[in-house]
Amino acid sequence: MGHLLESCATTGMRRVMQHWDSVTIVGVGLIGASIGLALRERGLAKNVIGVGRRASTLRKARQHGAVTSTTTDLSRGVRDSRLILISTPVERIAPLVLEATAGCKPDAIITDAGSTKLKIVRTVEFALRSSTDRAAFVGSHPMAGGEKTGPEHGQANLFEGRVAVVTPSKQSNPEAVRQIELFWQLLGSKVVRMSPKDHDRSVAAISHMPHLIASALAAATPAEELQLASTGWMDTTRIASGDPELWRQILVQNTNGVLKSLDKFEKVLAALRRALERDDQGKILQLLQAGKQRRDSLGN
């Protein structure tokens, strides 16, 4: 099937022949619904089965065209699929992977879309350590999303041009890893392979710790000063609008990584504070230049 992708790339064809008969998506929020829409719009799956707890959310996902059928029964939802994707809040991912493993075909492949990886991968692999013919799990994290939640905000192009991190471990089945990397590539993503540990350290720096900073900044701004808020404050605090419960779970699953990144941030901020207190204008300029240089390296 890797061959299929290569030949399409060679001929410059944008449309890929159908790749999966049936894909199951457990959790049809923004990410799950966007994956369903992308699979269908790109003709990659005949059936997309949405699994969730709430009938109302499943109905929305169906109406939005993100899935072709739905069920609240996980074991029914996974039994005929060779590809299963868990896109729920991070604390539920490992239990659902294990539940899916128990109910799916032996050759099915399972991945997820969680913002943390180390705890999820370790929990799943520890639980499956003695099983031999169980489905293969490979962790993923598509670096896409937004502050809005719910299937009605799903977009087929959400993953186009974005990074998808795939986090195999020593236990991973190489063919399953290849399949999951192909999956994200077919959705338009650029795949980056990292260990679960490296992933968590990296997203702590680039996503989880910044979320903490944006939240603290928003919370620390007195309400009476908001009348002067301009685009600067709006941009800097935008991610603080994210769902607090989803972010609580992420921060708690990646506490060590977040605290280590926070150490680095606090060190730079303390240097800025010291420079201001001492009126050390050369140092202030130098620190502002360092921030600009790092930011400018990524463009707008």
Add this chain to the structure above:
Amino acid sequence: MGHLLESCATTGMRRVMQHWDSVTIVGVGLIGASIGLALRERGLAKNVIGVGRRASTLRKARQHGAVTSTTTDLSRGVRDSRLILISTPVERIAPLVLEATAGCKPDAIITDAGSTKLKIVRTVEFALRSSTDRAAFVGSHPMAGGEKTGPEHGQANLFEGRVAVVTPSKQSNPEAVRQIELFWQLLGSKVVRMSPKDHDRSVAAISHMPHLIASALAAATPAEELQLASTGWMDTTRIASGDPELWRQILVQNTNGVLKSLDKFEKVLAALRRALERDDQGKILQLLQAGKQRRDSLGN
């Protein structure tokens, strides 16, 4: 002339009759050029005279249509105007106001567009404390701008719908204050009147301290982690792209305000750190909710 504005508001006319024969703008960067463009597009001034140190910048401003004539000689540039606007980096504002005062008509009104107010207003008023027939100065701060600099990025609509703070003091001439407030209203801004001290406290919280945070965050992110940067990091660090020299000046002019806001921020961040270290999940959730609530009160 206040009557003119009222009658236009009453009849719903968008176009206002010409209001000033001649306006001088000292400093034709992004803000100065945008003011010139807005004055001309709205038919508010017949002549817009640009004053600057660099002939190349003045030429760009002229080519962009932001000014009708230019000079590098301040006293020549201000002598015929009844409205003079200083839009240079903050450290140069007070000296230029005083220089303009010495060369302009006795009934001219001078304002500025600086991001800090207390030092500027105090310096100007202290220097002019014994003069009686000198031009009136009233401080202003339009809450608009961006990371880009230079007259070529000027936009006639930059001030539309934005807040412009006008900061009279006890020494201010009430008619001059009224004129300056009218000026920003005619450019489409919503005028907020504050004391210079209140202004500086307020922008420390909403603009200067956030700039420090965004800079520290960008500088503290290891370059090797940038490959995973998504919209979250990009938004949160965007203002760190601002000109370091302009921001050094701003931070140094408002050190007390910035440090007081920084105290508040560090307190919230320390509470988040403690909650993470103790795995106090209820507290983490509560702090994230507080951030979201404050942020959501302003929309997207």
